[in-house]
Amino acid sequence: MYVAVKGGEAAIANAHSLLADRRRGDRSVPALRLDQIVEQLALGVDRVMSEGSLYDRELAALAIVQARGDMIEAIFLVRAYRTTLPRFGYSKPIDTGAMRVERRVSATYKDLPGGQLLGPTFDYTHRLLDPELAAGADVAEPLRRETEAQAMPRVSAILAHEGLIEPDGEMPQDHVPGDITREPLEFPMARDIRLQALSRGDEGFLLALGYSTQRGYARNHPFVGEIRIGEVELELDVPELPFAAPLGTVRVTECQMVNQFKGSAKAPPQFTRGYGLVFGQSERKAMAMALCDRALRASELGEDIVAAAQDEEFVISHSDNVQATGFVEHLKLPHYVDFQAELDLVRRMRAEYEAREDPAKIEEKREAAE
């Protein structure tokens, strides 16, 4: 017999109003405004946009406040919001070569056309906590250098001249880019679908896997060919206009990882590549994505699959932190009936075990009880 149990409605309602109170915190402290989060916690906003897979700064900022700064909860909120909106279409592919670059570095070429632009980076800072920031000191305007706009070809294009690097990833002519928001994941999957999953994947998970490849699990000798961050224009083909509708600009981070490759039965020795493209200024994520993309190309390149980072099903099935948190966190919801059933089962198994081990003792016990 199964008896449905109801209850907890008042407790839930009160818990949510308590959450609202704790979220607001001490009322004598001014409430955060969304523009403060967008401007001053910009990289956190970018992470929520990239893993929430929705480019909208204000919504990401709202999600961060609503989640009390819990990033995965914020990402969950953004993902849920996405499902409420109709889809207008697929943009034309962005041209990262035409990016208005705000940072661009290469670890492979010192003197590349366009140069090394450090931009607003944490690199070369001393990682010392800054008491002046705590005191809210004024910040000086950044310096400017007036220069002509200079073309900034992607490093991959420079290496391609020598023929020592594989070309940009191509798919068959009639291939329609897969979309994991429309079709369930199937393995093995094409590289385009993998990249979509990686771009929204959890930064920590991809970082750990990328790190594992550097430490020798699926070693693939990476160099940062180039990282570039900046704004690109977005366009959408629509039937009502005779040209692609310009939508505005988005900021993205692109990472071209260049990997030494000693060759295999399928390909000659050359440099191979891993690619990362992520919403916002998300350099670590783009690098981790590129490392994982390259590792996951093992079977395409005829490499032995020996490590976790090369296992497509393992990596892609577990890279989504909304799915991961949903399944892990559901464990704390009531499982009373399941557990009762298991408890009953374990009691019976234990009784059988004890009967097997020492029937005489059980008999004694029973008699004593009587």
Added chain:
Amino acid sequence: MRGQEARDQAERKAAMATLAQSSGDDIVRLWNEAGLPSQVELLRGPETGLVTLRGRIGGDGAPFNVGEATVTRATVRLPSGQVGHCYALGRDKQKAKLAAIADALWQDPARRTEVETRLIAPLRSALTTAQEKRHAETAATKVDFFTMVRGED
């Protein structure tokens, strides 16, 4: 005629791009200053939806889907008959409506100059100033390598 048509389309697209990139506040301010009309027939929207953003593998290879972006669109018709459209990133419905009206007005030869000079030109100039500032700030972080000569020869 072909050439003129292509030029017109390029100019119209450039105007739409300027509107899409500008902030709603700037558009509203210039709109009111110029006294542009806002009484129009709304044919669609303003409504917010999603556009899936595509990149290319390796930067220039096969396309793949990166993620979605919020986009707001509107379509309006002027009393004089022109139909204007707007698609712009974000969720600003007022901006989408005004930008669609601007697009419709732009198609009216009698109003094009007014829209270009009173609205598009100042928006474009503000965007250019902001881009140049950002470019110069980035340029100041360019690494100038120099070589240290070591040894006697």
